[in-house]
Structures are given as C-alpha cells and as structure tokens.
Amino acid sequence: MNAPQPVLPMAVPAEGLPARVRIHEVGARDGLQNEKATVPTEVKAEFIRRLAGTGLTTIEATSFVHPKWVPQLADAEELYPAVAGLPVSLPVLVPNARGLDRALTLGARRVAVFASATESFAKANLNRTVDEALAMFEPVVSRAKAQGVHVRGYLSMCFGDPWEGVVPLPQVVKVCRALLDMGCDELSLGDTIGVATPGHVTALLTALAEAGVPVSTLGVHFHDTYGQALSNTLAALQQGVTTVDASAGGLGGCPYAKSATGNLATEDLVWMLRGLGIDTGVDLGRLVATSVWMAAHLGRPSPSRTVRALSHQEQ
C-alpha cells in the first residue's frame, strides 16, 4: 500500500456565496506588532515580499504610529520604501495627522485609521471618547481622500468588549456610518476579543444593510480566541461579504484577550475558500512555506492548523 498523502479539499461551491474573495493580509502589521521580540527590518521586508509572491494582493505593511506605543513597528520609514515597489496594494496604518504626513511623504496610496465601537476601548487604546477619536480622524481621512488615497476604517470591539460586555448593534452601526460619511472607502469590522458567533455576525451585517451600508464596503476581521473565526467568516460570506482580513500563519493576537491565539490564519481561510470553490488567487503551498519561514524567525510554531498539517509540524 502506498504511503497516504495529504488530500487537498475538493472544490464544492455552496449556494449564495461570492465567486471571489479578497484577502486583506494583516500579518506583517497586526501580526508583528504584538510580537515580544522586535523583528529586523530586512526580515519584515522579506516576509512581505514572500507574501506578495503567494498571490495575495493586499498586504498591510506597517503602522506610522508613534514608536513609543508600538516599538515593534518603529522602523516604518525604513521598511515601507523597501517594499513599495512590489506589485501589490500595501496599506499602512495612520493613527493621526502626523502618521498620515509620514505615510504620504513616503508615497503611500492606501492608509487605514483605527476606530473603536466602544467608549472603553477608545479610552484604553486612544485615550479619547469615541466621538473625540472620530473628530481626530475626520481631517486625516479628508486630507487622504483629497490626495486620492484609499482609506480603510478599522472598527474594533464590534461584537464584545472586555469592559462593557456585549456591544449593542446600533452603537456599531452608528460608528460605521460616521466613518463612511467622513470618506472611508471601506471598513473592517473587528471582533477584537474573539467572542462573535455566526448569528451575531449575521445580525450585525443585517443591521448594517438595513442602515444603508453597502456590503461591498465591508470587510470582516475575526480573531480565533475561542476557535470561532472561520465559522464567523462563513456566516459573513453568506451575507455577501467579499473582503476578509487574515494573518499569515495566524500571527498576532490581542493583548486584551487572555490567550495567545489571535488572528484568523490566512492558510485556514484559504483552505476553506478553496474547498468552497471561491477564488483568492493565493498559492497555498507558497503561503504555508512563508509562514513556516517566519515561524522559524520567531522561534515558535504557527498556531494555524493548516500550516501545521501541511508542514507536518507536531503541535
């Protein structure tokens, strides 16, 4: 008998799902910013180059935040020019007007702001109320838009908040509307502490649709803290969402969630989408190899089930 081989999933499309999904890869920014060790700039650049080589088209590169707050990304000025020539979209996070200046100086054409759906997290993360944070972003977004720069609005704590508990849907809808009204091109609905479940996802997307928010402007950003990220993504796809945030190898995590598991792993997502016959343009083998390479640099195995299975890593 021959040795058994891994069996890639048969593509069996399901009704009511999109034909194509765009993956917004956040490993290099959201993933690495939570690493304890600082990763050398050249390793980050090579990581982004390898990610671009997998077929990913949107790779969030870094954050122009003050180095005091996120020392892991203090090399944004060195990193961005090292990858800017890649034939992919390279959004960067800009927390405020100063961050936007730095990004625009380097020629960034896609930026992202980072808002909160809850007062507690706005206070903890931005030291502002929700409205004060929105007021801070407004001139940032309008200046970016005036220069033809694409703006993404991250919205964290869209489902649960560690201080406030369950987040009411109207509260999320209100901040989404405010971000779109100030000019954001797309939003990323974040389940920052990983407590969403599929019915909650459906309810929020339904509420947003009823409020006139086009689903084409919405991305979803699920955390795998309780193992729910992929089920929640499936629920979002069933509501017509076509932009999904994920992190190569499952890099990253939320410091407010008491678990090392964080972002949805891009590989686990690609596996499911491939099985659903949904085109992503991503070469899964190259992506796994990239995450294995990065895991070696970080000195610990990837938490992605697919990376472990396809790279034959033991847990």
Add this chain to the structure above:
Amino acid sequence: MNAPQPVLPMAVPAEGLPARVRIHEVGARDGLQNEKATVPTEVKAEFIRRLAGTGLTTIEATSFVHPKWVPQLADAEELYPAVAGLPVSLPVLVPNARGLDRALTLGARRVAVFASATESFAKANLNRTVDEALAMFEPVVSRAKAQGVHVRGYLSMCFGDPWEGVVPLPQVVKVCRALLDMGCDELSLGDTIGVATPGHVTALLTALAEAGVPVSTLGVHFHDTYGQALSNTLAALQQGVTTVDASAGGLGGCPYAKSATGNLATEDLVWMLRGLGIDTGVDLGRLVATSVWMAAHLGRPSPSRTVRALSHQEQ
C-alpha cells in the same frame, strides 16, 4: 478602569438552525485511544463522571476491541461497570461479534460499529473490503437490535481518503444506506482526515436527503486537522443535523493525518452553539475545568482554543 473580563457570547439565534443539538462526546473513547501513554482506569472513570457532571447526555465510554489493536482501551471490562450507573447514555464501540458479546455481558444498551466509506481504509483498518466489513457487521447489528440495543454506525472517510483522494458522494450514500438497512439507528459521518469544507458537507447531506436518508438519523464527526471542523459543523446545522460528535478539550486525532490536531473540541462547539442560542444542556465552565483536569493527567495543554482562553493557558 476595571480589569477586563472574558465576555461570553451573546445568544443571537440564526435562521434555519435547530433549537437543540445533542453532543455525542467521544473524548473518553476516540480521544484516549490515540494517546501514547495509557491512562489508568480510575482516571478514565473519573473523566467520564466529570463529563457527565457537565450536562453532556451521550458519552462514548470505551471500545470492546481486541486489546492487541487498541491497548489504550484494554481495560473496557473494568471501566464500563465503574461508570454504568451514571444517568447518561454510554455507548461503546464493538468491532465485531466478540466485542458485542463482551458489551452485552456488561449490560451495554448502546453500541457502535465502525465502517469505512472507502476500500483503502476498510483494508487498512479492518483488513476487509467494504462489503466484507458490512457483512461482518450485519449479524452484530441485528443481534443488538433483537435485544433492543441502540446501534450507531460510524462511517469513516466520508469526504477524503489519504490513499484514494476525494470520496465520491454516491459511494458514501451507498454505505450509509447499507448501514441503515441492516438496522443502525443512527450514523456518524466522519471526516477522518479533516479535509471537508462547508460546500462538501452541504453536498453530502443533500445527496443523503435525496436518497431518502432522514437527517434525524445523521450525526457529523469532523476533525480539525485544517481548522475546518466548526465551519463544517455550522454547514451541517444549516442542513438540519442535530447530532454532533465532539471531544472534550479536542482530545485525540487520526494517526493517518499528519498532525496532532484531531477531533473538534467540545468546548469550541459549545461556545458556538451557545452564541447561536442553541441548547445543549452543557455547563461550559465545568467542561473547561474537566478538560484542564484531563490535560494535567496527560501532561500537555488542550488544543481547544476555548479551553485555552477560558483557563488562561498560554499556548
């Protein structure tokens, strides 16, 4: 500001899902049979007692297989009487007529046989063709039924097979029909190597419905090898399935899949079902405590995301 607290999911029912799901807990049998170390009988008994204390109603206890094949479960004769008085269903695996004799002698009222949808796995696991295996089970099932014993038919490799690749739907439907026709009360559709995706799950359940198999006779048994188990479960619930196999703490795995990750963790399942407002009767806190207790006996952390998050274990 107060310290952040874990936020249990808000119950937000989704349309078209069942109101109640029965979890068929397999940790004590399917989980422990793959452990390298042999677990003492009294630890197994205490594990089952604690599982019963969580509200789980169906706890697969052990296997009356020849000790040569599964030495970890060689203590079935000692274990079963130690837990038989618990007020829960305690199915046991019986591989053949001899196994059924042993189970009936001890008063077992629920048994399970273990068939394969593919020739390769039937050969590897049972050293028989699929038809020869069914012929072996036929008198086992009919004798159990004649004594009023409930019979579950496990069917492995329902989606992919490590030697044969993708398993054609009609092949699975045919073996399901054969198991039901010989008298099985319920079936458990196994994704033994974890390669199923939601569209494939929907397609198989649709094919079974079209072949006249009542969904009420079907359980699903997903492995998390590629992180797909919970999404696949959601797809199955959307097709009306109300019996879901899971393993406390994610214990177990398939030796033919090159990964340590195996069964869907009961905790991750209960978290999702709770979020969906689906009643399981299970106390999640007690279940997590039970898995943490068992993990300490096994000397390694649970792979369940929910167990890790709620027990504050670091990965």
